[in-house]
Amino acid sequence: MRASRLFVSTMREVPAEAEIISHKLMLRAGMIHKEAAGIYTYLPLAWRSMKKIMQIIREEMDAAGGQELFMSTAHPAEIWQQSGRWQVYGAELWRLQDRHGRDFCLAPTHEEMITLNVKNIARSYRQLPQLLYQIQTKFRDERRPRFGLMRGREFIMKDLYSFDRDEAGLDASYQAMYQAYSNIFHRCGLRFRPVEADSGAIGGKGSHEFMALAESGEAEILYCTSCDYAASSEIAATPPQGTGSGEELKEVEDVYTPDCITVEDVANFLGVTPDRVVKTMCYQADDRLVLVLIRGDRQINEIKLKNILDCFELQFAPDEAIRAAGLVPGYLGPVGVKEIKIIADSEVPLMVNHECGGGRESHHFLNINPGRDYQIDLVDDIRLVRGGEPCPHCGKALAMARGIEVGQVFKLHTKYSKVLGARYADENGQEKDMVMGCYGIGVGRTMAAVIEQNHDDGGIIWPMAVAPYQVIVIPVNDRDPELMTLAEKLYQELLRQKIEAVLDDRPERPGVKFNDADLLGYPFRVTIGKKAKEEQLLELKERATGEVRFLPFTETVEFLKQVTGNK
């Protein structure tokens, strides 16, 4: 490709909308163009990189036994109604109607459709397992699209679905995908970490997320500094710690505590540490209210709570609702509460002589003890784990990091096969539900994550495997026929060697060309200048390291053949 023909326009200034580095650089490098919130055109440079990522994905999926297919994007409402998700999915499901007024949606994911396809074709255990995948545009009408390709409403995703006879088969498929995902992200040049993840209402340890490590990541992960435990903050656990253990149970005191609303207020007023206080919150789970207890210095993990309550909507109960239930906002406590279910974090039963809200205006209790002074309906782990707390496996400290979720592997078990009737006959002719898994990779998000991890002040630093082009050839003076001839000769030779080269033939000053080369992130740059004329030496510069070599023509080509993998 000649730079003069490349369909790209680099920008010195960053459009005001861009917030994170990958988004800014993609805009400045002329890789993407926004069409609407969370909807982008992939311009040629971005698309080349996307195609390379997709190729890596295809190779690994095929190697793991996957077969590629391509399902429709417009889904009739019926199949979503069959699974119940037409209602459940909510506003994020992009709905539309055809000319006859029939309901459709633009697919946000394909469990329903693939399951119905498999149901239609596979009837016998002999046809299992099946690993079917596609790379396709998905639509999710996000409340808040953000960060360029990082969170779009229209985005490209690889989704694979596994169908097995039983749990053992699913385990094998899951393992194969887990390994394939590790290979893929490794090949893309990402620093990543698989972490245990929330598997929603399905429960069990049935999901891992692949997190590309990046400060700009929206997800938090906790990992052990000593063993291999790593989990999304959504599900990370840590052993419960009580307070006051070993103390004699003391007598309850009712204290006047004016204007003490927060745990901090109460702890200061009573002269105790927050870990001696039980924080009581009233949540509204769908239509019912629940009281939730947790140690005063801890935070609720609402994902865990939501899973335990098995509800669709979870939010703080509005004050009016709390009052209507006969409780006093700001002074909530478990003592004497009968009508409302009480859920406590695992640490609460281990607390001796704790403080808590008095259940009436401006009052708190001292020396409350669970079991003696109130009953808990359900005890479970509902706390948010922070860095520095002990690892649930080995007890050493956990560390916290931020990540971009570039992929997720997920055991579905029989969730969809059951409701959609995907069954097979086993050796005995018995009908059984297929056991499913699903596995997704955000292709654009992966590309964005690569940039997020590989850049400097000058621009992108593409890893070779996913670089749109591998080499840029820059003649420093476009009016010097000798330099231009040499550059052209090198360019042609690189093309002959199947090296993806760009010749910067534009009538620009060298500074402009160098800056564009840095911005676009070509892994290697060959500059043809004085030394080429006088000593027949070409300057070869590596973008990532800044390392410069001077090599004769033939050696330059050989070197580039090596580093681009085109031997």
Added chain:
RNA sequence: CGAGGCGUGGCUCAGUUUGGUAGAGUACUGCGUUCGGGACGCAGGGGUCGCAGGUUCAAAUCCUGUCGCCUCGACCA
């Protein structure tokens, strides 16, 4: 969806308070000079001021409505 903010050439923004018929930088075109890290001079082209109503002799500017976009919170690849 809740809370803030912004819509003016491709991009970054000024002009809006105090109404008078649109400007700068950058990018783009032509000519000349320049040529190893975003050169300079001269001459150009390009904007229904988001949209729709209204007020006014006159609206980018004031009023009403509406659409779009961005940022902060709960969900996901």
